[in-house]
Each structure stands twice: as structure tokens, then as C-alpha cells.
Amino acid sequence: MRIETLCVHAGHGPDSATGAVSPPLYLSTTYERDTDGEFRRGFVYARDANPTRAMLERALAELEGGEAALAWSSGQAATNAVFQSLRPGDHVVVPVFAYYGTPQLVREVYEPWGLQASYVDMRTLDAVRNAVRDNTRLIWVESPSNPLLTLTDIAGVVEIARDVGARVAVDNTWATPLGQRPLELGADIVMHSTTKYLSGHSDVLSGALVVRERDDDLFPRLRLLQKEGGAIAAPFDAWLVARGIRTLPWRMRAHTANAMAVALFLQSHPAVEAVHYPGLVTHPQHEIARRQMHLYGGMASVQVRGGRSEALATAARLRVFTRATSLGAVESLIEHRASIEGSATRAPENLLRMSIGLEHHEDLIDDLQQALGG
Ligand SMILES: Cc1ncc(COP(=O)(O)O)c(C=O)c1O
Structure with a gap:
């Protein structure tokens, strides 16, 4: 089946x-x-x-x-x-x-x-x-x-x-x-x-x-x-x-489509230093993703220009995303990972991790646009 x-x-x-x-x-x-x-x-x-x-x-x-x-x-x-x-x-x-x-x-x-x-x-x-x-x-x-x-x-x-x-x-x-x-x-x-x-x-x-x-x-x-x-x-x-x-396949397809749209938007935004998403052709290991993944999933991370304070300020300006840890659910979440993980973290200070939910992707992009400015 x-x-x-x-x-x-x-x-x-x-x-x-x-x-x-x-x-x-x-x-x-x-x-x-x-x-x-x-x-x-x-x-x-x-x-x-x-x-x-x-x-x-x-x-x-x-x-x-x-x-x-x-x-x-x-x-x-x-x-x-x-x-x-x-x-x-x-x-x-x-x-x-x-x-x-x-x-x-x-x-x-x-x-x-x-x-x-x-x-x-x-x-x-x-x-x-x-x-x-x-x-x-x-x-x-x-x-x-x-x-x-x-x-x-x-x-x-x-x-x-x-x-x-x-x-x-x-x-x-x-x-x-x-x-x-x-x-x-x-x-x-x-x-x-x-x-x-x-x-x-x-x-x-x-x-x-x-x-x-x-x-x-x-x-x-x-x-x-x-x-x-x-x-x-x-x-x-x-x-x-x-x-x-029971609804996993349909949720994962929607998470993936939304995450791809958000990643592409962020990639072209001047306030963004880097976007991490395996579905982007610019991901350094995209070739592995193509070979072993069937869907690229709903998780993406973004590094914003301006360091830790600007990352936290960007997250604070968001209205559709919720500032919270965890991932994989219907609502979009965003989190400053370095401050959760503590001193041993490998997460850059300007990194925000996003769990892209099942809202309309244009609402997510509009929200990111107003938070990033420009
Ligand atoms: C990749 C991954 N593995 C394991 C865990 C731990 O799972 P739990 O919080 O259900 O114990 C998490 C939680 O964020 C995770 O993202």
C-alpha cells in the first residue's frame, strides 16, 4: 500500500x-x-x-x-x-x-x-x-x-x-x-x-x-x-x-511547500545573511538531499544581519509566528536557538530556527517581510 x-x-x-x-x-x-x-x-x-x-x-x-x-x-x-x-x-x-x-x-x-x-x-x-x-x-x-x-x-x-x-x-x-x-x-x-x-x-x-x-x-x-x-x-x-x-502525508507536503516558499523569500531579502534549507539549490549539500530525501520538510533556519540583538528583535516583531521552542505542528514557531542550547551551542548567535506551519505561505512571508523591514 x-x-x-x-x-x-x-x-x-x-x-x-x-x-x-x-x-x-x-x-x-x-x-x-x-x-x-x-x-x-x-x-x-x-x-x-x-x-x-x-x-x-x-x-x-x-x-x-x-x-x-x-x-x-x-x-x-x-x-x-x-x-x-x-x-x-x-x-x-x-x-x-x-x-x-x-x-x-x-x-x-x-x-x-x-x-x-x-x-x-x-x-x-x-x-x-x-x-x-x-x-x-x-x-x-x-x-x-x-x-x-x-x-x-x-x-x-x-x-x-x-x-x-x-x-x-x-x-x-x-x-x-x-x-x-x-x-x-x-x-x-x-x-x-x-x-x-x-x-x-x-x-x-x-x-x-x-x-x-x-x-x-x-x-x-x-x-x-x-x-x-x-x-x-x-x-x-x-x-x-x-x-x-493519519494526516501526516498531507501535512508534510504542505509544510514542505510553505517552507520552500519562505526559504526562497528569505534568500533574496537584504536583511538576511544566510538561509539553511535542504530544498534550496544553494544548500551546500543539496545533492545529498536530492538523493536521499523525498520531501525537504518544514524546518528552516535563517541568519539575520546585525547579530544576536537583531535576531531577537526580528523575532519580537513577528505576529503570525509564535516565539517558542519545539516544532512540527500546525502553527509556525520561531526560536533563537543559541540562547536555548546554552554555552556548548553550535548555533550562530544571529540564527533563528523556524518550524514552518500550515498557515497560508503568503501570510508567513508578509509577517517576515514586516519583521525584517525593507
Ligand atoms: C531532532 C530531535 N531529536 C530529538 C528531540 C527530543 O525529543 P523530545 O523533546 O520529544 O524528548 C528533539 C526535540 O526538539 C529533536 O528536534
């Missing part, structure tokens, strides 16, 4: 007990045993499994083309489980251009715990190749990256990982399965902050992992960490993410 059809039907059909077309929300934490002591209906206790979460997990696996998926209480809970699945003494390669929480988690939690880590600019494969060691077990990729929209050649990283017997995990939050299909490019794990596009309405905090193979030793370990670590997606959050998925 094509992705639009998959998204509408993934993970559920009419409820067998009642005929309900929209899937039920199961809040029960505990489930009745059969008279002989068995649990033939498959559910025992909600941390282990819950029918609403199971419905979402089936949908996530179908959507990314994986064999199994796990839904978590946040994107970071999902990321955390991947690193936690490794053993002290293992080596990981982590991107320097990424959601700042990912390298921070490895540096602050997993290095003291015994993981070895290399932090790499993954815009070139040579840098990745030079970083891997005999004990490298995981290469983490984020493409396009937060907030500079740098790209990494996923298939190229997979080839390097295979040579040393490492797995590849891709944070696919910004691209979504509509924009990029990491498992088809050979990656082993896809991670999502489903807080963003998959739910799509700024009202859920949740995360996901999808694995290419259910039967190797990775999935049972992640499943164990989900159950015993306990950072599961709550039933209502799972239900909201599953609902968001």
Missing part, C-alpha cells in the same frame, strides 16, 4: 468488540487473567503492554518499513534507550550537528557510565570513517540536523558501520517517513520525537524507536529497557500520535 493509505489505516481497523471506527483509548493499567491463570488476550499490566500503545507501535513499524516499534514517553526516552542498550567499553560515534540533547546525554550520562564516544562533523563520510574503531557499536545520525540543517549521507554511513560491525540509528524526527526512509537505506534503528510532526499539534510529548529486524538481539534488549525502565508512552499520548499519523 502507498504511504497515504498506510497512514490512514496503520495499526488499527474497526474495533472488533464494538465496530468503533476510531480506535478505543484503553486506560486500564491491569488485565483479567483467564480462569486457568493464563493471559490469552495478551495483556497483563500496562507498563508491559497496553492495547492503545500496541496499536501505535504497529502503525509506527508499518510507517517506517520496520519489523517492530516501541513507543516512549519522549523522544529523549527513546534516544536514551538506544545508548542504554550498549555496554560499558563500547564505542559510539555521535554527530556534533544534532539536537543538542543527544550529544549532551552521551557526554553527561553515558561517558561517565563507561561508553566511549567520538563527536563528529558528519557532513563528510571521511570524518565518520576516521572516527570508527574496532569496538564501535553504534553510529548515531541526525539528518537534516537541528538547527543548522546539515545533511549526512545515510547509506554511506551504513557502509562504514557494516565494515566494523556497528549499528546505525537515525533520528528521523525532522524528515519524517515521508521525507526520508532510513531503514530502506540500510539503517538498523529509526528514532522519532513523535512530539513533533507525527503527532503534529503541539499537544503530546512522546518518542518512538523502529527497528529493521525483530529477531536480532537488539529488539529484545530495547523492549526490556522499555518495560523495566518504564519510560513508556502513556495511552492518551499514544492515541494522539496515532491520530496525528
Whole structure:
């Protein structure tokens, strides 16, 4: 089936007990045993499994083309489980251009715990190749990256990982399965902050992992960490993410069209120093974007002339955009990234990150025009 059809039907059909077309929300934490002591209906206790979460997990696996998926209480809970699945003494390669929480988690939690880590600019494969060691077990990729929209050649990283017997995990939050299909490019794990596009309405905090193979030793370990670590997606959050998925293809197309229009406008504005958007032919890695992305997505960043103060002043003058962190929802958001990320940030002080929403693109452009002046 094509992705639009998959998204509408993934993970559920009419409820067998009642005929309900929209899937039920199961809040029960505990489930009745059969008279002989068995649990033939498959559910025992909600941390282990819950029918609403199971419905979402089936949908996530179908959507990314994986064999199994796990839904978590946040994107970071999902990321955390991947690193936690490794053993002290293992080596990981982590991107320097990424959601700042990912390298921070490895540096602050997993290095003291015994993981070895290399932090790499993954815009070139040579840098990745030079970083891997005999004990490298995981290469983490984020493409396009937060907030500079740098790209990494996923298939190229997979080839390097295979040579040393490492797995590849891709944070696919910004691209979504509509924009990029990491498992088809050979990656082993896809991670999502489903807080963003998959739910799509700024009202859920949740995360996901999808694995290419259910039967190797990775999935049972992640499943164990989900159950015993306990950072599961709550039933209502799972239900909201599953609902968001049904409209994902159409939202992503509109986000992309709007972002492209905004990026083209900004590129020609005299108050703008640089625009970062993978769909622009002027993006230094546009060739990778064309090769591995099907949609360029709704995220773009702009560097304005005049430094930090002018960036903050520009954001303050906007009326349609909301000044807020996060991304991937119906409303356009803008954020001064350096001041959120703190002293280790790689975001330039004059950079504003934009999550381009589903408003009319001309209203967004008019708003940017009045804020930038000229
Ligand atoms: C690319 C990316 N990965 C991971 C995360 C973390 O997700 P969450 O906030 O759901 O824990 C974010 C959040 O902004 C993100 O943008």
C-alpha cells in the first residue's frame, strides 16, 4: 500500500468488540487473567503492554518499513534507550550537528557510565570513517540536523558501520517517513520525537524507536529497557500520535511547500545573511538531499544581519509566528536557538530556527517581510 493509505489505516481497523471506527483509548493499567491463570488476550499490566500503545507501535513499524516499534514517553526516552542498550567499553560515534540533547546525554550520562564516544562533523563520510574503531557499536545520525540543517549521507554511513560491525540509528524526527526512509537505506534503528510532526499539534510529548529486524538481539534488549525502565508512552499520548499519523502525508507536503516558499523569500531579502534549507539549490549539500530525501520538510533556519540583538528583535516583531521552542505542528514557531542550547551551542548567535506551519505561505512571508523591514 502507498504511504497515504498506510497512514490512514496503520495499526488499527474497526474495533472488533464494538465496530468503533476510531480506535478505543484503553486506560486500564491491569488485565483479567483467564480462569486457568493464563493471559490469552495478551495483556497483563500496562507498563508491559497496553492495547492503545500496541496499536501505535504497529502503525509506527508499518510507517517506517520496520519489523517492530516501541513507543516512549519522549523522544529523549527513546534516544536514551538506544545508548542504554550498549555496554560499558563500547564505542559510539555521535554527530556534533544534532539536537543538542543527544550529544549532551552521551557526554553527561553515558561517558561517565563507561561508553566511549567520538563527536563528529558528519557532513563528510571521511570524518565518520576516521572516527570508527574496532569496538564501535553504534553510529548515531541526525539528518537534516537541528538547527543548522546539515545533511549526512545515510547509506554511506551504513557502509562504514557494516565494515566494523556497528549499528546505525537515525533520528528521523525532522524528515519524517515521508521525507526520508532510513531503514530502506540500510539503517538498523529509526528514532522519532513523535512530539513533533507525527503527532503534529503541539499537544503530546512522546518518542518512538523502529527497528529493521525483530529477531536480532537488539529488539529484545530495547523492549526490556522499555518495560523495566518504564519510560513508556502513556495511552492518551499514544492515541494522539496515532491520530496525528493519519494526516501526516498531507501535512508534510504542505509544510514542505510553505517552507520552500519562505526559504526562497528569505534568500533574496537584504536583511538576511544566510538561509539553511535542504530544498534550496544553494544548500551546500543539496545533492545529498536530492538523493536521499523525498520531501525537504518544514524546518528552516535563517541568519539575520546585525547579530544576536537583531535576531531577537526580528523575532519580537513577528505576529503570525509564535516565539517558542519545539516544532512540527500546525502553527509556525520561531526560536533563537543559541540562547536555548546554552554555552556548548553550535548555533550562530544571529540564527533563528523556524518550524514552518500550515498557515497560508503568503501570510508567513508578509509577517517576515514586516519583521525584517525593507
Ligand atoms: C531532532 C530531535 N531529536 C530529538 C528531540 C527530543 O525529543 P523530545 O523533546 O520529544 O524528548 C528533539 C526535540 O526538539 C529533536 O528536534
